[in-house]
Amino acid sequence: MFKGFSSVWTPVLRVNQIKRRPVAVHLAGERLVLFRGQDGMVGALLDRCPHRGAALSQGRVTSEGHIECPFHGWQFDRRGNACYVPLNPDAKLSLLSARALPVREIGDLVWVYTSPTSQDIPEPIVPDGLVNPDLSRTYVQRLWRCHWTRAMENMLDSPHLPFVHRRTIGKQLRTRMTPSSRMEITWEDTPYGGRAEARMDGQEGGAILEYFKPNIMVLNIPVPGKYLRIHALVVPEQSGHTHLIICQSRNFARWKVWDPIFYWMNKRIADEDKNVVESGGVAEVPPAATECSVSSDRATLQFRKYYYEELRASGD
Numbered sequence: 001m002f003k004g005f006s007s008v009w010t011p012v013l014r015v016n017q018i019k020r021r022p023v024a025v026h027l028a029g030e031r032l033v034l035f036r037g038q039d040g041m042v043g044a045l046l047d048r049c050p051h052r053g054a055a056l057s058q059g060r061v062t063s064e065g066h067i068e069c070p071f072h073g074w075q076f077d078r079r080g081n082a083c084y085v086p087l088n089p090d091a092k093l094s095l096l097s098a099r100a101l102p103v104r105e106i107g108d109l110v111w112v113y114t115s116p117t118s119q120d121i122p123e124p125i126v127p128d129g130l131v132n133p134d135l136s137r138t139y140v141q142r143l144w145r146c147h148w149t150r151a152m153e154n155m156l157d158s159p160h161l162p163f164v165h166r167r168t169i170g171k172q173l174r175t176r177m178t179p180s181s182r183m184e185i186t187w188e189d190t191p192y193g194g195r196a197e198a199r200m201d202g203q204e205g206g207a208i209l210e211y212f213k214p215n216i217m218v219l220n221i222p223v224p225g226k227y228l229r230i231h232a233l234v235v236p237e238q239s240g241h242t243h244l245i246i247c248q249s250r251n252f253a254r255w256k257v258w259d260p261i262f263y264w265m266n267k268r269i270a271d272e273d274k275n276v277v278e279s280g281g282v283a284e285v286p287p288a289a290t291e292c293s294v295s296s297d298r299a300t301l302q303f304r305k306y307y308y309e310e311l312r313a314s315g316d
């Protein structure tokens, strides 16, 4: 289960995308159903009824906040406990549970832990820009036809900026770049992942990338006296499908009227990446030695190391 992406926390959707109706999502090859219980909290169950395997997401949520299977009407609460089995008053409910996953609502996002255990799991490590109450946030959600590891690497990759984003966020680099320019990437391991800084021709003050394992990149954009960060949350759905959630956080231009402008800008940047990343096909990133790499690939190679040494073998 959750092969190659097991026992990790990941955002899956925005909190306001889950109301009382069941919502089906794919996550790392599994299908989940998300819904709100009577207490308003989100539950995440495998979208497979333990009775005969029907998709719970095709059922309904009852007035008690239970999800009712569309096939024989069994009901489960948001923790997966069977609450009602029609026509079988003697059924041992404690033996008939659906499989629930740990779930948290943090900031604007719903996070799911990719293992149906709740024993001794760590809490999610959430970047400040996703929860800081003094910031405005604008979200963009896109579907990319690629393996999530290609999308994740793209987010950690600085040398593509003056090419893919030559008209947007890479414009400055493009202008300064000469035929003999050199980009140096420093990488520092952190308790949650890593921190990369890219310098072209020794010039300081560029953007700083932070990597939060397994699938979040935070870009700190230096604007004097201001807080501006772009978060890329790279969510594996199923083979060849990656759900990208981009969140821009800022402490300026906070009026709602700015939202569509930032939305448009972030969507444009994400779509510039989409074309290039999708052109590489839907396979996962290969082992480092299989592709040619150079020193400005430092950050992406760090991700590849983590993926191959820790994450890829996880799950069953």
Ligand code: FES
Residues within 6 Å of the ligand: 049, 050, 051, 052, 053, 054, 069, 070, 071, 072, 073, 074
């Ligand atoms: S398959 Fe769900 S109640 Fe029978």
Ligand SMILES: [Fe+2]
Residues within 6 Å of the ligand: 154, 160, 164, 165, 273
């Ligand atoms: Fe990009």
